[in-house]
Amino acid sequence: MKKILLIQLSLVTLAFVFAISLTRSSFAGHEEEIKQTTTLQINQTENDQVNIVNFSFTPPTLTIPIGTKVTWINHDDEPHIVMNTDKRFISPVLDTDDKFSYTFTTPGTYGYYCSIHPVMTATIIVK
Numbered sequence: 001m002k003k004i005l006l007i008q009l010s011l012v013t014l015a016f017v018f019a020i021s022l023t024r025s026s027f028a029g030h031e032e033e034i035k036q037t038t039t040l041q042i043n044q045t046e047n048d049q050v051n052i053v054n055f056s057f058t059p060p061t062l063t064i065p066i067g068t069k070v071t072w073i074n075h076d077d078e079p080h081i082v083m084n085t086d087k088r089f090i091s092p093v094l095d096t097d098d099k100f101s102y103t104f105t106t107p108g109t110y111g112y113y114c115s116i117h118p119v120m121t122a123t124i125i126v127k
Contacts, residue, residue, distance in 0.1 A: 049073065050122065052080050052094070052114075057122035064126055069103040080120070085111040 051058045052074040064070065072082050074094040082091040082100055088110070091100035104110070104126040114120035 052076055052082075052120075055114075055117055055120055057112075057114075057120060059122075061123045061125065064104060064124065066107055066126055067103065067105060068126070069101050070124060071099050071101040073097070073099050079116060081115040082112055083115040085113065090115070 048064065048068050048070050050062060050070060050072045052072060053076065055076065055078070057072075062070065072091065072094065074080050074096060077096055079093045079095050080091075081093055082089070084090065089102040089112075092098075093116075094100055104124065107126045110124040110126065112122055112124065
């Protein structure tokens with residue numbers, strides 16, 4: 001009985017090792033492609049966000065492709081209002097952890113500021 005169990009266990013282990021080797025071989029040579037795709041997805045997430053921290057916009061200049069939706073997130077304890085200098089977009093009052101998003105569909109340079117704290121300025125460049 002012990003020999004049958006050992007043989008069955010050995011067969012299960014062998015099948016598992018074989019399945020792993022098949023999976024690895026199907027991805028062989030694609031490691032760089034997988035890494036680039038993962039990096040691209042991470043960068044896309046980072047590149048469409050502006051953080052409001054310590055009464056400043058971070059990053060102060062953001063370059064994005066046409067059609068990108070940018071999200072501002074207020075991490076300060078004070079309220080802020082994001083306003084484009086040409087008044088193309090204006091957020092509601094953003095309290096702590098509130099978000100505001102705007103999709104840029106036209107190329108150009110968009111200056112913006114906090115209308116409550118006008119010394120807070122930044123720029124979005126759409127290419």
